[in-house]
Amino acid sequence: MSKVSMMFNIVSLLQTNYIISAREMAEILETSPRNIKAYIESLRMAGVPIEGLSGRNGGYFLNKLYYFSPPRLNEIEYSALLLAEEFLTKANGFIYEHEIKTAFSKIKAAQGEIMGSSALIDKDNIADSRGKADISPKTKKFLYEIQQAIFYRKQIRIVYNNPIKKQKTIRKLDPYNLIFRESSWYIIGHCHLSEFHILQASE
Structure with a gap:
């Protein structure tokens, strides 16, 4: 990482x-405390009002009057990162698990308000499967629209194909989750004609 990026x-x-x-x-940025102190001195010389507090619980802080706006993620970008973190840090043998965790720690630290507000994002309401790598653009758009409905808690209308009665009906659904199992996508949600449904999704 360059000196400018580090500062x-x-x-x-x-x-x-x-x-x-x-x-x-130093732990977050993967460098030494000595380097951090040197960068802080460079920032001070550049006019950034970094102050220090000694003691057991001491450290560095910025003067409240100073404000520097870093690039911000929007809610959709943040939800995508949460989903990626969920996939890549599960016990699945991913060889760069440690590196991806530290990378997400840096992103979260840099994002502040969005990252610190769990009310904006609920990981349990976002698709929790990688799905297929060869997904078609049409299916991708279809699944994206469902995920948007889940994220914004919107009701959707679907054509439900009853596998037993061999008939199709139009239903209103409050989607809760979208998962991929055994080559098929499934929507978990509340159907307004019944209490609970796990519906196989198709275009």
Whole structure:
């Protein structure tokens, strides 16, 4: 990581934490506390008002009057990152699990308000499967629209094909989740004609 990128990340960390030690920043940014202190001195010389507090719970913090706006993620971008983190950090043998965890820690630290508000995003309401790598554009659009309905808690209308009665009906559905199992997508949600349904999704 370049010196400029490192200093940018330090400022982001200072903005999203009331007080943070050099050791904590070093762990997040994968460098040494000594380097962090050197970067902080460079930032101070550049006019960034970084202050320090000594003692057991001491660390560095920014003057409240200083504001530096880092690039922000919107809610959809954040939900996509949460989903990726969920997939890649499960016990699935992913060889870069440690690296992906530290990468997400850096992103979360830099994003601040969105990352710190669990009310905006509910991971349990977002699809929890990788799905198929060779998904068609039409299916991708179809699944994206369902995920949007889940995310924004919107009701959808579907054509339900009853496998027993061999008949189709139009139903209103409150989708809760979208999963991929054994070559098929399934919608979990509340059907307004019944209490609970797991419906196989098709275009």
